[in-house]
Amino acid sequence: MTSTVSASGLSLHYGGTRALDEVSLRLTPGVTGLIGPNGAGKTTLLRVLATAVPPQRGEFTVLGHDPGSLRGRQEVRRRLGYLPQTPGFHPDFTAFEFVDYVAILKELNQRSARHGEVRRVLDEVGLGEVRGRKIKKLSGGMRQRVALAAALVGDPGFLVLDEPTVGLDPEQRMRFRELIAQAGEGRTVLLSTHQTEDVAMLCHRVLVMAGGRIHFDGTPAELAAQAAGRVWSSAERAPHAKAGWRTGTGTFRNVGDPPPGAELLEPTLEDGYLLTLDGYGMAVTA
């Protein structure tokens, strides 16, 4: 499949910290998950790709436009939808007014067409009924949907979502997954998340990031397969396991190097993620 976003050798240092270290990637239409521990550089990568900060080294293009030039950056921004981590809102605006405001900042100038587009995205995220309600009166989940609507307005070709499901209850998270899946139809979505379930359910591809580098780039099934033969069940906690926890059945699920004759289990994406990080010397916590 043709790449819509391509990056090569992106590096960004904050003081002595390597936030991004020679990151290269290619994104294609559909939802790509970006997972990694805190401080892995996920948000920095997203901010670079969203043109919020320029990389110190490396190059990238978004939908054929080079954000290194003023004109190119403008073209990228015209095609970009961005949902930042813990997005801010103008509480005295209604949902409609806020998305309309963002739509103007996305250069949707023609009033009637813009209002039609705002109504469309609010309907799309299920807020059509409450579009006239002030944001300060909306629940956390509804606000998050307002932020998604603001990212979606103008039909962007590249959607950058930074941990959009944080703080949502299970029902809201399910609803949000539905919306992200819908958003990924026909456009490129880069979804940063701590929720491996989100990746498993939504993404056709997953990137595992740690220490400013990408350590895995493949499908969710391939990531899960990283743990094939390395997940087993035992009656007691296995002392040499990288991670182990008691499951609901009372047995322990262990991840690591199984002892001979261990009862192997089907690996999950999370198991693969843990072992990927472990393989690159990252701390694994369970």
Add this chain to the structure above:
Amino acid sequence: MTTLVQPAPAAVTTEPRNAWGAVFALARLEGRRLLLSIPVLVAFAVYIAWIVWHTLDSYHGFPALQDADRDTQSTPLLVGLAVMLSVNQAVLRSRRRDTERHFAVLPVNTWRRTVAHVLSVVPAVLLTAVCVGVQFGWEALKPGAVGHGSLGELAVGPLTVLVCGALGVLMARVLKSTFVGPMLVVFLLFFFVLGASPQDGEGTRWLNPVVGEGSSKTLPSDLLGRPAAWHALYLLGLGLTLGALAVLAGGGRRVRTCYAALGAALSLLLAGAFGQSGGTPASLTAAREKATLNPEQTCEQRGGSTYCAFPEWEPRIGTWAEVVDGVQGLAGGTAKDQKLLVRQRVEARYGLSSDGALETLDAPNEVTVGTRWGGPRVPEFSSAVAAVLVAGSEQEGTSMCDGRVVTVMWISLGWQDKPIDELRNVRLDDSISGSAIVLQPTSAISMSAAQTDVVRTLLTRPRAEVTALVKKHWKELTAPGITTARAAELVGVKGITEKNGCEE
């Protein structure tokens, strides 16, 4: 940077995108929000209420439009402060609400958003201009209006709002603190309202947005000497300069257009500042001297009298003639047909910086009328006419203190609809008993307590009855040296024993 791969087609909106179109769309949205913000709504409500309250009875219905235009300047400052506060908060909104991280990656960047915020002030400026227009138009439509307003003076109110708004945006971009706006409002309130408005040098005082005058007198519009157009240009330049600086502070430092705009705005500012600091030209000083001592006026015959007025006051001649007719209608002897020369006079030599008094005329049968009219000015002129008819000249009339004052005040007030009210109006202390000074256009006469009692009594009696007595005894009543007691006796008021009001 090299393109690494062939991109797939982006999702496209069919609408053509244009950065400046977005700036104007944003300015419209922010402008609407600004007008609907609580401080601006309250300020406009107070402003409009003030216009109605003030204009209903301003200038007693006889405005000189060259004064009325300056009346529109101070109150818009209230709107300006509200706009400054609200636009300051609007600019800081994205910072306060943490939407900046999102907005920073949208096509309309910070400096363009700053331009939109500066432009968002324009609807408030235009609404202020409408209010100024309504206030001035109302004055101009009053039947007693004379003179000419100045567009430059009328522009000051709206431009003050522009300056305040641009300052609010600049403060938000430079200091980025939500407390600065309210603090600035408080400071400017103290500065402008509580007397910090400088009355210093002619050049520096024009650096203020609203420049008041030390005098309440009315001059012909060509003698005002206020550099109104230059000042409007200065304010426009100041507003645009502050706006351009705000845009530069908002990220426009790398945009050449912003520097060009700043350069153009500074040019306007400096041209206006230079133009308004020129002082009083020699030609104006000469014109003021001439208008004071030897004015070129239009003269008109009405009845037997001649009325000479500055060109802008010609429509008032009929009103003056009505007063003269009223006074002469109550006079007796030759006074009732005396031909008077009513001359409009003004002390213009000091401009509007001080209230210079006019000297009394010593030529016989000449009466001074001022440039203001309505309210107490009518009985003041009326008493001056009466004094000349009784004493022969203004100079004689103002030194009079004997019983003739009774006759002067009767013929001055007796013909009016509410003579007791006019008696109160014409006296300096607004009293109708006791001794008091009676104002006239050039000087004043004094009324003793006894003379006041007699006049007040006469004003409550049937007019025809008193008129008949006054006309019958006109010669004695207007004879120099007549005592107040004798005058009272002649007009049928008893119990007055005062010999001479001059002794009081």
